[in-house]
Amino acid sequence: MHKLMAMALAMLVGTVLLTAAQDQEPWEVPEEERAVENPIAADDDVLAEGQRLYERNCRMCHGETGLGDGPATARIKPAPPDMSTAEAHDRMTDGEIFYKITVGKRPMREFESRLSEDERWSVVHYVRTLRAG
């Protein structure tokens, strides 16, 4: 009896740990998605639209300048990574940023059903302006 309970408990703890670990896993992006280029050219209107959409949909988590310090981060785990670093911008292609916005990853929602493709590409252009270094 005790043995069984201990085993059940161990399995439960194992499942919880595994689930927690999965959330921290690197965000895999298919090569073909990484290779997609931004089909719209950045001009003042596109950047203004990207900024408007970022402020409405992303700033609460990613923060004004992409640091990952938005007000909603008080209650979300994991915290959003710093999107303003040169490292983040060099690591991610436009296609990768677009893909991540499109599909999301908990606690970040998907935006495929909320923003049109053009809107998502405008946000990608705006995210590029947040590069700090």
Ligand code: HEC
């Ligand atoms: C509810 C909070 C939340 C919102 C809203 C949100 N994100 Fe995120 N975002 C996250 C978190 C948390 C991660 C890290 C996910 C992971 O890798 O586990 C993330 C990751 C990312 C990444 C990958 C960063 C990297 O270095 O790999 C990009 C790009 C991104 N978000 C862009 C956006 C954009 C653009 C929007 C708005 C359209 C947005 N996010 C909305 C929380 C959020």
